[in-house]
Amino acid sequence: MSIESIEQLIDYRGNCHCGAFKFTLKAPALKEVHACNCSFCSKNGCLWTFPVTSENFVVVRGDEDSTLKTYQFGKRTMAHKFCPTCGTTVMARVHSNVGINTRALVDVDATTLGVVTIDGASREPLYQIPEPLAAGPVAEGTTIYTGSCHCGAVGYNVQLPKPLASARACNCSICHRDAAVWIYPRTTTVSFKGRDSIVEYTFGKRETYHGFCGTCGVAIYERYLGDASVKTALNVRTMNELDLASMEIKMLDGKAFLPAYESPW
Structure with missing residues (x-):
């Protein structure tokens, strides 16, 4: 028997900041979120809940593939999706499973929930830091x-x-x-x-x-x-x-x- 069949599902709402993409989510009461230390999640500060099945994730406004923009890296097995208008990272998809960035949920302060850390930084291939922008003349002590x-x-x-x-x-x-x-x-x-x-x-x-x-x-x-x-x-x-x-x-x-x-x- 699945956890979802035992725990009551709660209706959550979410959106990117500008509202071009809105969705609803049915999930057990959020008590913890997952923080991945990989290069992408660290730069975005994403706090995830997953896996979310496609049946429990419903798009209310916009389209996952045309309203949101997809970004992939590494082995390109996960599609990270963000709004190209306001920049909000909304979700990530691996086949039929969806991860939701809980920062995009309405009336949920994800920063107050328990945090489970995922060591994505050690997964191959390791992230290569882009070539930094060279600095010009530098004053002493700077x-x-x-x-x-x-x-x-x-x-x-x-x-x-x-x-x-x-x-x-x-x-x-x-x-x-x-x-x-x-x-x-x-x-x-x-x-x-x-x-x-x-x-x-x-x-x-x-x-x-x-x-x-x-x-x-x-x-x-x-x-x-x-x-x-x-x-x-x-x-x-x-x-x-x-x-x-x-x-x-x-x-x-x-x-x-x-x-x-x-x-x-």
Whole structure:
């Protein structure tokens, strides 16, 4: 007898941030999520529930194959799917089984659930870090950090006056879905490559533009309309060989900022 036949199934709703893709999910009450340490899930901060059968996963708006964009890597056995408009990583599919990124669920704070770690990082073939963007002249005492999206289409470097010790996470509707962890260096200290591969998404007051890779969906930066020449937010999840666990992560209550996010439901 399956677990699903014993436990009562609960109706969950989910969507990408812009609402182009909406779905419902029937599953036992969520008590834990799976966090994979592979290169892709680490950059996206995905928190998964799976396997979900196709019968318990119903698309309400959009289409899995045409509304969402598919990204694969490694052995290409898993299809990661994200919204090409807002960048939300929604799901992953292996044949008939579906994994749902619980960050895309409505009224579920996945960060409060128990976490089961999956060691995807050790699976062959091992991920090769994309060639970093070379830095120009470096001032004495400056620390250089490099980073990229997962596929390597977008890369950057940033020159900071001291090594990174802290960053800021935000619980707003878009940052929660992206699991972004931010630092705010001066724009003049950041250099990019592959800007043609970046998609920008904005909402609310339309003062902040969220930049993500149009190929793999990884969130890279935030650009501020009224402050673009002064600072750029960088998602430190995308930095090469940075130990996020060793940093102090401060929480910003972006959910409280007005106007409040209007759910497509």
